[in-house]
Amino acid sequence: MAPLLELRNVSKIYSQGLLSREQTIALDNVSLMLDDAAPTIIAVAGESGSGKTTMSMLALGFIEPSKGQVLYKGRNVASLGGSDHMQFRREVQAVFQDPFAVFNPFYTIDHLLTVPIDKFKLTKSKQQARTMMEDALSAVGLRPEEILGRFPHQLSGGQRQRISVARALLLKPTLLVADEPVSMVDASLRATILESLKKLKKDYGISILYITHDLTTAYHISDNIIVLYRGAIMEAGDVDTVIKKPKHPYTKLLIDSIPWPDINMRWGTTDIQAKEGDYRSVTGCRFAGRCPFVMPKCQKAPPPLFKTDETRAAACYLYEESQELAHQNVTALFAAGR
Amino acid sequence: MNRNGSSPAPVPASAPAPALQVTDLQVTYYTDSGRVKAVDGVNLTLYSGERLGLVGESGCGKSTMALALMRMIKPPGRIEAGSAIVGGPGGMDLLKLNEEQILNARLSTVSYIPQGAMNSLNPVLRVGAQMLDAMRAHLPKATKEELNERVEHALESVELQRNVFRMYPHELSGGMKQRVCIAIGILLSPKVIIADEPTSALDVVVQRQVMETICRVQEKIGAAVILIGHDMGLMAQITNRVAVMYAGKLVELSTVREMFTDPLHPYAQALISSLPNLENKGVFQSIPGLAPSLLRLPSGCVFHPRCQHAMDLCKTVVPRQSTTPSGRFVYCHLYDEHGNKVKQPETSTKAQVQQKVPVTGR
Incomplete structure (x- = not known):
């Protein structure tokens, strides 16, 4: 069976400058495989500029690798077309770092959650859409009656971040790319978000690529860890072994x-x-x-x-x-x- | 600036000089759905050279408190009552200054290091121009050379290269921008520096570097620092004392060692035990329940619906301040006015849902 997501000798090089072609190697020959046999959480850790966000962008198909291939269920993400691409978009979801920047401030949370429902034609009935939203919000520990109808600026960072997780959950993805999901959230609320993520893995069988600079949360949530530094893997392995020794x-x-x-x-x-x-x-x-x-x-x-x-x-x-x-x-x- | 004209009360030689004394600070936001008491009667004394941590969940009023001290509360918010006296008894009250005086006091007496360094610098001005701008407003008579020298000195003290002076904010990394903000904060050697989550968007290595920078410059200029944040780990590393806020109220103020070894208030206890460490992998012990909406605060002690030790008394009576002989404050009915544990006549009957979820999904 083809693995869920595979990075095959992936490099990403950003060039800048018209004449000098200054090159920044964001990711250098990294291979990684998430198999779909059992859901797993892999943490990618490193400081800013280590290439961890580049890796998440590649996994999400937002950018194409300079060298190598990103494969989703055995097919090259860059060349997916039409309905296959839609399926990829639905099955691979993201939670981003900044809960203050990901939401359009002009729309209510209802609207933000209805967009994916409409886009992926999850249901036609308004009533059912409402139930789906409520279920997804409850699943991440929010009270739907407190959230629906509100605007993003009326909610706290922790609430918004959990809405991001709920939005991803709505689409029943197979893979969630969580790019620093808790770095801008209160330490006391981190536990609830991490709990939601663990729940996604346990109850919904969703694998997670957990991108972070925080080794404490990585240790608590993930099964395996990759430590990146300036685009290259410095250390990788079982999270207990890596963090403790x-x-x-x-x-x-x-x-x-x-x-x-x-x-x-x-x-x-x-x-x-x-x-x-x-x-x-x-x-x-x-x-x-x-x-x-x-x-x-x-x-x-x-x-x-x-x-x-x-x-x-x-x-x-x-x-x-x-x-x-x-x-x-x-x-x-x-x-x-x- | 001695506003009320009274002569300063003699300070006992043993007590360190208070840099800032906040008394009964109250800030209210007048929203469409009602009055929100974001800061409700906070008393706090900050000593020179001290680093005080102010922790609490988001929405507990810690940033509002910082803004109030900077007099940057905007409508619908209002500072209702209280005083914030800088420089010991008889010093100036930040909350009673007029518009011009507060403009002068900002940066020279009390400075603010903002949360998102990436958004607090002007993107179209060079770093140096922004720093000079701030200086010129305070020192209109200083010559260009003097100003330049001070700015470069400030940059040096946060370990930035001189050429940063000529750079635009987008040319700097997040940690460097935050250090530029620190440099601006210390330009005029203020007495009090308020750092509002200065490292919340930075990674651990840079965070450590930024915090070490703040500590170093603070020691150099002898200022007092209020470090606002929610990261208890950072507090343990950096601060001398920790104040815990909950729903606009101060619930406990202790030295950092006491806070981490023997927290008194049940909320502080829950905060400390919710911290991740290496021993309990996969166990996320969050505090049961949600933070209350400030619009509908519970009666009595605001923490009682989430408290494991809640008694009937807690539902009706607001706890008063208990002060231990060592100078800790706690606001909780479990303690008498000297901070000794009160014998409980009845054990809590309230069944608490402990959200201790052992995760076994490996």
């Missing part, structure tokens, strides 16, 4: 920068400085400029993924005694983790 210096930096709600766990226990990365192109490891363990070797060629554990691989020469991951295919690790 990070191998790659970059993952260590990310985990160390989490503000743990524990006054005995202070920032600054590792010697990796928190600073923004620079985006000049490099020949070697992309993290070399910030890495405290940098070796001459790191500057020459980017390290491949080394399989350090049964369910995890890290792209770092510190672990070169370990076997290289076959075909650099991180999906193999995920399967092993189940």
